[in-house]
Amino acid sequence: MQESLEVPGQFGRLVGYRLIAWREGYAEVALTVGPDHLNRTGVPHGGLLATLIDTACGYSGCYCTVPGNRRRAVTLSLNTQFVGQARAGDILTAVGRATAGGRRIFFTQCEVRDQAGRLIAQGEGVFRYRCGSETPEGEPVAER
C-alpha cells in the first residue's frame, strides 16, 4: 500500500485516505474501501466519495514549490455525481486537476475510479486560497 506523501489531517486519518501523487495542478488520493465506509444500505457512503473529491481537488491547487512550506485553501463550492457503484474491498483513486484560476480562486475537476478503471464518481470544486497561500511558494507552517 502506497504511503501518503503528506500526513493527512485528522479527518483524513479517520477516513483513511492517502495522497499518492502530487504536482503542480494535479493530485491523486487513494482509499481502500472497508466496512467502516459503508452506509445503511451496505454501499460506500456518498459523503465518502465527496470527501475524496474535495481532498483531491483541494490538493491539486495547493502544490507548493518550497520544501517545508505549505499552501492552504478553502472550498467554496463542491459538486459531485455518483455514476457507478463501488464495493467494500475496492481501491478507489480520486484524480484531481486544477483547470483554471487566478491569484485567489482556483477551479478543479475530479474523477474517482476503482482498481479496474471504472468511473465511480465525478466532480468539480471551486476553491479560495487563504491569505499567504496565493503564490506557489506558499508559506512556512506556523508553530502552534
Add this chain to the structure above:
Amino acid sequence: MQESLEVPGQFGRLVGYRLIAWREGYAEVALTVGPDHLNRTGVPHGGLLATLIDTACGYSGCYCTVPGNRRRAVTLSLNTQFVGQARAGDILTAVGRATAGGRRIFFTQCEVRDQAGRLIAQGEGVFRYRCGSETPEGEPVAER
C-alpha cells in the same frame, strides 16, 4: 446529547452523526465537531459537511410509514456550498427537505447551521429510489 432515531450505517458511526428528526420529506442530522473532523489546516473538512448534507437529504426522501420497513435511495448528484466557518466544539445541524419528486427520483435542499443558527453550508441533492423503495410503505429489511 440527542440519540439517533435510526442506528446509522458504519460510515455514520465512524463520523459520528445522529438522525435527530425525521418525518415525510424532512430530516435533521446532528454532529458535534471534534478533533477527528478537522482537515490539515485545522477546520472541519469539506467532506464532513458534504457527508452531513448527503445524509440529511437522503433521509428526507426515505421516511417510511410502516414500522420496521425501510426505504433506500442512491445519490445521483450532490452539490454543496461552504458559506461559513465552523470550529471544533460546534454542534452542527443539517436540515434536509425533499422539495419535489416522482416515483423514482426525488430532489432535496439542505442547510447546515451551527448552534447559534449561523449558516455554515448549503446544498442540494438528486436521488433515485432503489427498487422496492418507491412507495412510502418501503419494504422489509432483508435478513443477511
Add this chain to the structure above:
Amino acid sequence: MQESLEVPGQFGRLVGYRLIAWREGYAEVALTVGPDHLNRTGVPHGGLLATLIDTACGYSGCYCTVPGNRRRAVTLSLNTQFVGQARAGDILTAVGRATAGGRRIFFTQCEVRDQAGRLIAQGEGVFRYRCGSETPEGEPVAER
C-alpha cells in the same frame, strides 16, 4: 405585465426576463414562457431556467443603496436542478436570495415557481464582486 426595475442587459432582452422585485439580499426575476423558449422536444430549455436562476441569484447580491450607482459581480459556480415541468404560457418567477458572503464572495439560493406556485427548478450560485462593487454603495456607471 410588470415592468423591469432595471433595463436588462442584451441577453436579458433577447430572452425576455424582467426584474420585478429587488432589495438588499433579494431579487425576483419573471418571464412568460413563449414559443421561443422551447427546446427540440417542446418544453422550456434547461438553459432558459439556468438563465433565470443565474440572473435572480446575481441580482440578489448586487442591490445598490445609492441611486444611479451599480454593483457588478461574476458567477463562479452555478448549480441547477430541474424538478418540475413548465409549459408555454406559464409565468415563471425566480426568487433569488443572498444567504451569506463577505467582502468579495457571496452565496445565493434560488427557486423558480410557476403562476400556481409549483416548484419548477431550484439552484445555487457562488459569485465574486468585481473591483469597486464590494460595498452596498456600488460605483458610478462608467460612461463608454
Add this chain to the structure above:
Amino acid sequence: MQESLEVPGQFGRLVGYRLIAWREGYAEVALTVGPDHLNRTGVPHGGLLATLIDTACGYSGCYCTVPGNRRRAVTLSLNTQFVGQARAGDILTAVGRATAGGRRIFFTQCEVRDQAGRLIAQGEGVFRYRCGSETPEGEPVAER
C-alpha cells in the same frame, strides 16, 4: 460557419447555437458570441454558457443510430463553473461527453473553450431519458 447537424429547437435558434459534431456519447455545440449574448456588465451572460453546457451534455447522450429517429432526455441536474472570460466575437465550442449511465439515467461532462483553446467554463449534467428513448435506436419523431 459550420451548419448545425440538427435543426435546433426554438430556444436554440433564438440563442444561435449550432450542433457541429455528434456521435455516440459525444457532442459539440458552437456559438459565435454577439452583442445579444452580453449581460448588463458587457460580458457573456452566465445563462448563455449554461445553455451551451446543457445542450452539449444533453446531445452527448441522445445520439441515435437509426436515421430519422430521435432520442429525448430531460435534465435533472446541471452544474457549471465559469472559469474564464469570453468576449463578443469569440467562437465558443462546448464539448459534451456522456461518461456513464444506464437504461434511464446518463451522466455527462462538458468543457467550453474559445477559438484559442482557452477554458471558459466547465460543467456536468445528469439526465433522464424520456420514455421510448432508452435505447440507441430511439423512436420515430411524432407527427403533431
